[in-house]
Amino acid sequence: MLxxxxxxxLIGLSFSMYLWLLASGLTLVFGVLGVLNFAHGSLFMLGAxxxxxxxxxxxxxxxxxxxxxxxxxxxxxAVLERLFIRRIYEIDLPYQLILTFGFILIFDxxxxxxxxxxxxxxxxxxxxxxxxxxxxxxFPIYNLFIIFAGLAVAIVLWLLLERxxxxxxxxxxASDREMASAIGINIxxxxxxxxxxxxxxxxxxxxxxxxxxxxxxxxxxxxxIQAFVITVIGGLGNLKGAFVGALIVGILTSxxxxxxxxxxxxxxxxxxxxxxxxxxxxLFGK
Amino acid sequence: xxxxxxxRKFLKSAVMGGVALGTxxxxxxxxxxxxxxxxGPIKIGGQGAISGAHADYGWQMMAGxxxxxxxxxAKGGILGRKLELKFMDEELKPATAVKNARYLATxxxxxxxxxxxxxxxxxxxxxxxxxxxxxxxxxxxxxHRLTEELVYQKxxxxxxxxxxxxYQDALAAWVFKxxxxxxxWAGINCDYEYxxxxxxxxxxxxxxxxxDVEFVAxxxxxxxxxxxxxxxxAVMAEKPDAIFATPWAGEGVMLLRQALMLGVFDKIQAWWxxxxxxxxxxxxxxxxxxxxxxxxxxxxxxxxxxxxPVSPENKAFVEAFRKRWGRxxxxxxxxxxxxxYAIKAGAEKAxxxxxxxxGAALEGMELNTPGGMRLIRKEDHQAVYTVPAGRAMKSPDYxxxxxxxxxxxxxxxxxxxxxxxxxxxxx
Numbered sequence: 034m035l036x037x038x039x040x041x042x043l044i045g046l047s048f049s050m051y052l053w054l055l056a057s058g059l060t061l062v063f064g065v066l067g068v069l070n071f072a073h074g075s076l077f078m079l080g081a082x083x084x085x086x087x088x089x090x091x092x093x094x095x096x097x098x099x100x101x102x103x104x105x106x107x108x109x110x111a112v113l114e115r116l117f118i119r120r121i122y123e124i125d126l127p128y129q130l131i132l133t134f135g136f137i138l139i140f141d142x143x144x145x146x147x148x149x150x151x152x153x154x155x156x157x158x159x160x161x162x163x164x165x166x167x168x169x170x171x172f173p174i175y176n177l178f179i180i181f182a183g184l185a186v187a188i189v190l191w192l193l194l195e196r197x198x199x200x201x202x203x204x205x206x207a208s209d210r211e212m213a214s215a216i217g218i219n220i221x222x223x224x225x226x227x228x229x230x231x232x233x234x235x236x237x238x239x240x241x242x243x244x245x246x247x248x249x250x251x252x253x254x255x256x257x258i259q260a261f262v263i264t265v266i267g268g269l270g271n272l273k274g275a276f277v278g279a280l281i282v283g284i285l286t287s288x289x290x291x292x293x294x295x296x297x298x299x300x301x302x303x304x305x306x307x308x309x310x311x312x313x314x315x316l317f318g319k
Numbered sequence: 320x321x322x323x324x325x326x327r328k329f330l331k332s333a334v335m336g337g338v339a340l341g342t343x344x345x346x347x348x349x350x351x352x353x354x355x356x357x358x359g360p361i362k363i364g365g366q367g368a369i370s371g372a373h374a375d376y377g378w379q380m381m382a383g384x385x386x387x388x389x390x391x392x393a394k395g396g397i398l399g400r401k402l403e404l405k406f407m408d409e410e411l412k413p414a415t416a417v418k419n420a421r422y423l424a425t426x427x428x429x430x431x432x433x434x435x436x437x438x439x440x441x442x443x444x445x446x447x448x449x450x451x452x453x454x455x456x457x458x459x460x461x462x463h464r465l466t467e468e469l470v471y472q473k474x475x476x477x478x479x480x481x482x483x484x485x486y487q488d489a490l491a492a493w494v495f496k497x498x499x500x501x502x503x504w505a506g507i508n509c510d511y512e513y514x515x516x517x518x519x520x521x522x523x524x525x526x527x528x529x530x531d532v533e534f535v536a537x538x539x540x541x542x543x544x545x546x547x548x549x550x551x552x553a554v555m556a557e558k559p560d561a562i563f564a565t566p567w568a569g570e571g572v573m574l575l576r577q578a579l580m581l582g583v584f585d586k587i588q589a590w591w592x593x594x595x596x597x598x599x600x601x602x603x604x605x606x607x608x609x610x611x612x613x614x615x616x617x618x619x620x621x622x623x624x625x626x627x628p629v630s631p632e633n634k635a636f637v638e639a640f641r642k643r644w645g646r647x648x649x650x651x652x653x654x655x656x657x658x659x660y661a662i663k664a665g666a667e668k669a670x671x672x673x674x675x676x677x678g679a680a681l682e683g684m685e686l687n688t689p690g691g692m693r694l695i696r697k698e699d700h701q702a703v704y705t706v707p708a709g710r711a712m713k714s715p716d717y718x719x720x721x722x723x724x725x726x727x728x729x730x731x732x733x734x735x736x737x738x739x740x741x742x743x744x745x746x
Contacts, residue, residue: 037556044552051546150374152569154603157576164582170555171582176548245577246545247569251371255543290538291553295746298510298541 036168041291042284043167047176049283050183054238055256056263056275057190058231064270065207065227068118069129072136073235073260074253080106080236082144085248089155099240103233110232114225122224141250152249161244175245182241186234187276194272203227207270262301266308268318277316360403361396361672363388363659364423365434366416367459367651369408371543373568375599376436376651380458381406382644383652384433387659390639397663398670405429409440411542416440417447424451430672431456433658436651438462438512445469448477452674456661458654459622461485462512463520466699467739476678479700481661481693482622482654486734487706488517488593490620491563492524493728494708501588503535505559507550507566507574510539512744514565517593519743521563524733535559539746540566540574547574551581561589571595572603575617579607584614595619595711598649601720608711608720619722620708622650623690626721627707636689647719650690657688661695698737705730 059073083105087098113136121129161178164171194200206213206220214220239252246252263282267274282301289297308316365384367377381404388402396402405427409416416435423429433456435441441460446469448455457465457480466484469475495501504525508514518537525532535557538550544566551574554562562583566574571592578584594600596619607613625637625647636656640648648656661681666672669680682697693702709722 040556041549041552044548048546048549145370150370151378151599152371152374154569154572154576156606162580164580170552171585173548173577173580175580242545245573245580247573249371249374249569251543252545255545287549287553290549291556294536294538294553297539 037291038288040168040170040172041287043172043180044176045284045287046280047179047283048287049279050179051238051242052256052259052263052283053183053276053279054186054234054241056260056267056279057186057272058234059257059260060264060267060270060272060275061190061234062228062231063264064272065203066118066224067122069126069133070118070231071130071133071257072113072140073133073231074255074257075137075140076106076110076232076235076253077239077256078144078250078253079109079140080239081243081246081248081252082148082239083236084240084243085153085155086148088158088243089153095158095244099237102240103236106236107229107233110229111225113232114228118228119221119224137254140253144250148248150250152247154247155243157244179241182237186237190272199223199226259301262305265315266305268315271315271317271319274315274317360401361398361431361666362427362429363402363404363662364407364420364427364429364432365404365655366407366409366419366423366432367434368411368436369406370410373411373436373570375568375649376459377406377408377434379598379649379652380434380655382640382646383648383655384659386640386643387656389643391659391663397666398672402659406434409435409437411437411440413437413439413443417443420444420447420451420453420455424453429453431662433655434458435460438465441465442469442512445475445478448475451477453477454479454662454665454674454678456481456658458482458658459651461487461622462516462744463735463739463742464512464516464744466701467735467737470701471699471737471739476700477674479661479678479681479695479702481658481695481702482650483704483706483730483734484701485513485516485520487620487622488565489520489524490706490708490728490733491521491591491593491618492528493733494591494618494726495561495589496525496528498588501560502529502531503533503558503560505536505538505554505557505562506534507538507540507547507554507562507564509565509567510541510746514539515746516742516744517565518563523742537746540570542570544570545573547577548581550574551578551583555581555583555586559587561587561591563591563593565593567594567597568599569603571597571600575600575604575613576607579612584612584616587616589616589618592617592619592711594621594650596621596624596650596706596709596722598625598647598652598719601711604711605720609713613711615710615712617711618708619711620706621722623648623653623706624709624722625649626714626717627725628691630689630691632687633689633691647717653688653690657686657690657693660688661686696737699739701734703730703734 083102087093161175164173263278267278289300367380369377407419436459438460461484506518508518536554665677665681669676686693691704693704707725707727710724712723714721
């Protein structure tokens with residue numbers, strides 16, 4: 034039994050890392066910009082489509098495809114922030130909701146116009162095929178790669194925010210926008226860079242899924258609900274919270290499928306409700 | 320970090336957003352065909368999933384029905400009138416499907432309705448049909464309750480189903496009953512009615528042949544599951560001999576690929592992929608089948624297979640379809656194609672388009688279709704025809720994989736018969 038649970042933990046861990054990539058950008062934009070970006074899932078979807086196009090259609094190298102996809106979605110993110118998101122920083126949350134929700138519909142329809150509605154699955158890169166023996170069972174190399182990629186992103190983000198000048202500026206403007214501006218921080222430019230980083234994180238999540246997952250309109254919205262659950266559990270705008278929240282949701286979902294298959298689907302919502310009752314600001318919220 | 324937005328406001332917006340996601344996405348609508356014209360074509364309103372991971376099924380319905388309509392129109396139509404098609408997205412949502420059916424029948428003025436991929440959508444549309452007074456030909460939704468409960472028990476005569484229901488998925492019981500080495504079965508099934516019924520029917524039937532089999536694990540995957548590794552690893556923990564799986568379309572492809580990554584085919588004797596004989600799935604795992612990654616252990620059926628039956632009708636259909644669309648037809652294409660011809664046969668026999676008369680004309684009718692002889696059973700309006708099961712393999716005669724080593728079991732053996740004993744539609 035213990036072995037079953039350990040193996041399932043590893044599987045759940047790889048699932049958590051997809052969720053973390055999505056939730057990290059969502060919570061970053063909320064924490065720094067104060068914007069609740071419902072279209073975050075669309076950026077995830079665009080990352081998947083871009084990678085599919087570069088890798089699956091044009092036959093470019095897998096890593097080059099991912100890099101190109103991050104750049105493309107980053108550019109889209111910059112345009113979005115400069116032209117639209119910037120205008121709603123100062124107004125009420127419901128307007129943010131309407132604007133960003135509108136983008137979900139626009140991106141889903143754009144994707145259908147460009148790539149069609151049919152689900153597509155790109156080929157798997159050869160070096161990811163195969164598996165390792167862990168606890169006497171076969172564990173996919175790809176899932177192992179995802180776990181390391183997720184951890185690497187967590188470390189890089191932490192270093193960026195805690196150890197760089199840029200990170201200090203971000204923390205300063207997140208805690209007091211006016212004061213930061215007064216001491217000469219270029220807030221508009223800083224916010225664009227944060228939004229671009231968030232878009233690239235979403236795109237990375239989408240890109241890393243392409244070899245094993247389906248690319249279809251709607252994959253972003255399918256994931257975004259879980260990402261919201263994670264940010265609520267972890268604490269809004271808190272990166273550490275998003276990481277822990279992703280671990281909880283991913284691993285509990287995986288346990289649920291093994292141990293309570295009949296009602297696995299609402300386990301994470303029970304956890305969310307419990308967190309809201311005991312610590313309404315989230316596990317790491319202030 | 321930010322103090323401007325309180326937690327309460329955030330949650331409120333998150334809920335609003337959730338509601339908007341749920342309802343707003345229902346707003347897409349894709350339509351085909353032309354606007355209403357004063358001159359009188361016979362109007363046929365279809366709907367299927369044309370967005371998301373299952374979108375190929377709606378496309379195939381559209382392709383099959385469009386081709387049949389073009390052929391019939393080229394020969395003068397039905398009762399001297401041309402046919403016109405409008406096709407909508409049901410989004411696998413019952414509420415959308417009912418709204419579509421109402422719109423097509425009342426606003427657009429459809430004479431006949433067809434389509435629907437989701438069983439939930441089919442069960443929601445069924446009870447509305449007497450009020451709409453239109454025949455609805457279901458071309459994919461597979462729940463047994465549509466014909467057993469709504470037609471046979473409740474007498475909703477407007478429902479017809481031209482394609483094989485979930486009985487087809489349970490064919491695995493006949494395929495594997497003579498394999499004594501396969502005793503431990505596990506299921507990875509859709510977390511909705513289709514998955515529940517397929518798994519229950521399979522268990523019920525194989526138990527009759529093989530009292531010694533055990534059902535060691537069951538995992539359930541809802542629509543939009545993208546990562547099946549937890550499901551696969553959960554059932555593999557119980558060391559099954561064989562796996563019975565129902566996720567279909569893009570989800571089926573992902574499931575099989577992820578199973579390969581988890582080394583499942585080194586451990587098990589057989590994998591049954593219910594609707595794995597569908598073209599999109601065979602295309603999706605074509606490279607893996609060619610590379611013999613499944614080691615010949617992947618078995619499947621479908622509601623029609625492009626390489627069966629070997630008949631002039633099927634050959635002509637597949638060739639015409641490939642010429643028209645550049646792809647092979649799957650079962651929802653063949654089912655929709657045959658549906659349009661069933662409408663023709665019914666209307667011509669009744670010499671009218673009146674719902675009651677066309678329905679009565681179709682009862683007990685035998686139709687020669689690409690998928691073989693279909694008998695439209697009088698009691699439950701279910702078309703009875705045989706579709707074999709087979710092993711997924713490459714054939715020199717086809718550009719995509721086929722089901723080979725066919726096991727042909729007559730439909731009368733594995734189709735349930737009236738009066739129907741109840742089957743649970745729950746986990």
